[in-house]
Amino acid sequence: MSRNKIVDAAIKLFSELGYHRTSMDDIAKEANVAKGTLYYHFSGKGELFETIVNDGFAMLTEKIRQELAEDAPADRQIESIVRRHVELFLQYSELVHIISNEITNGIEPDILERIVRRKRDYIAFVADVLRRGHEDGELNELPYELAASAMLGLIESAVLHAVRHPETGTDKLHATINAFVLPALLRKK
Amino acid sequence: MSRNKIVDAAIKLFSELGYHRTSMDDIAKEANVAKGTLYYHFSGKGELFETIVNDGFAMLTEKIRQELAEDAPADRQIESIVRRHVELFLQYSELVHIISNEITNGIEPDILERIVRRKRDYIAFVADVLRRGHEDGELNELPYELAASAMLGLIESAVLHAVRHPETGTDKLHATINAFVLPALLRKK
Amino acid sequence: MSRNKIVDAAIKLFSELGYHRTSMDDIAKEANVAKGTLYYHFSGKGELFETIVNDGFAMLTEKIRQELAEDAPADRQIESIVRRHVELFLQYSELVHIISNEITNGIEPDILERIVRRKRDYIAFVADVLRRGHEDGELNELPYELAASAMLGLIESAVLHAVRHPETGTDKLHATINAFVLPALLRKK
Amino acid sequence: MSRNKIVDAAIKLFSELGYHRTSMDDIAKEANVAKGTLYYHFSGKGELFETIVNDGFAMLTEKIRQELAEDAPADRQIESIVRRHVELFLQYSELVHIISNEITNGIEPDILERIVRRKRDYIAFVADVLRRGHEDGELNELPYELAASAMLGLIESAVLHAVRHPETGTDKLHATINAFVLPALLRKK
């Protein structure tokens, strides 16, 4: 179906090039679809981007939720949250980058607002994990949203560094991230 | 002088709108200068951006260096590095945001490369602080550059969150950042 | 069709004003077409110019080839080659002028190279006529390409003079050109 | 003196790059002179170009006149006229090219008109040599101006070809030009 081809092409190109450098022409060509078809399925570039962002967050949320379903000690849970994020950030590093940073740019205000809200929702979701961890007596009390924000920024920045310096290795990457995250979150026993 | 007016206008607009959304027309208008004047002082948009980035990093480096000149225990030094970054990120949050994130975009490759190098140099500078801290027996051994990258990403993300949620308060902001940074860096005694 | 309107407008304006003085705005206006349409059909000003040049040479080559198909003595053939060139140069004097002279200017190097090659091919085509004439024992031996170049320059210059001084008359024009060309080329018997 | 430095720089650059591709900045830089200085000595780019064209034609006229002063048979005189032109065209091929061809372009009409008149004067001067040759009984009767025009076009085109194909060699170049020019002009005895 055309719509799927478009979405796939858009993910690929937005990830590789960023929002502005990706033109609707590029997407159409990559998707093997005529330019007009993009506007048949989406009202414009902004809505297409929004769709991808929404799908991305939905996927992220879903994966994390599955991870948490398993019964495991808090430190294992945090570690696996980190691992999941690292994996996804590694795979879609540029897209994540765009979502968390480049959002300010040239999108229509209403779409922008919805994307920002989406991001806030996701932060809230992660914050909630932290809050429940505290309520279970396993994590420290913290300003949860701020901590979630900080944690995601840390992970993203570290992953980006690792991507730019491939000699780093994933083990060292995980270890370093955990060195920051675990002591800050886990309640000392 | 025209050049200064241009730089000021460019900082303001790049900070508010980002690199792409800021047009040379906008800058000229904001600076009360004819468009051609921009090109008299700078070879193009990219060079103008580069100038601002360079100045920004130079200022940052300088301020941190002053901080470190003082003789103080490692934990105090780390705290004050964090504090400095938080202050500067708060003051120039959007500019910092652009510098550290929007770099990927549509700038001429050679200018981009120089900016990326500038950023790497700054990371290396912070990493060096961490390395010397370890050599003095006060900080943990870590992949210094990766850790520096992670730390700066964490600070930026936290500061941005605080900017977007002013009710957070600077105390809580510092405390949260330090909760991540100090245990990760300081050697347990 | 838009494309044709554009080509026609471009021939007219490039002929009247030359390559540099003709702006894409002018062409769009003359063609009653939006500016973007030019770039839908041609990758840029250079390619548009190249198209016209190519078409021009193709037409020229074709007409000469037809002329040569007829079986006639060498002096008649040379005369009719001259006549053809004179006619076409008279009709499209400014365009010919641009093609043969203004090529040096500010076109992208790769396009320029193709145009130059096109011109060289045409010279080679005329040179070949001279070579075959010699092989048939009717024309003198000469550095064929150089002679072809010289001959075309002579014709163009003479035609341009006649255009600027209409009182000259076509008979006198042909006679003078032939006075240079025939003795130089025809083998004395 | 500044004025001379400017003229020299202008000759060099107009010759190398053509009228349009040469900017006033380039000339100022090449002349080691501030941009404003150009406008102190010349009213604008057009006038500067006109000056050079005038000087060029004056030099050409002068050199030919000297050549003709010597008492020599007509064929030798024609040959030496040709030789002189070839030499000068070789040395300043691009400038000659511009003067004879690119004149149409973007110069103010009044300046353009004066340059065109200059060129016409020069043609008339060469035509006069042909006329006197006829009156002396040594050259054929011809439409002198048309013939002069044709001859100069031929020489220029041949020289340009030789410049572009250096393997041609000056001997072959002279021989070919003379093969066209001499039989056309010299009265058969």
Place this chain on the structure above:
DNA sequence: AATGAATGAGTGTTCATTCAT
């Protein structure tokens, strides 16, 4: 459901020229 020709406002850049010093 899909197309692709056509659009036009917007962008970065160039450059001959001016003018206060």
Place this chain on the structure above:
DNA sequence: CATGAATGAACACTCATTCAT
């Protein structure tokens, strides 16, 4: 005589969007 900072109109080109088919 000479300067060089400043100008602004002109330019080639981009691209999200529209719409008749």
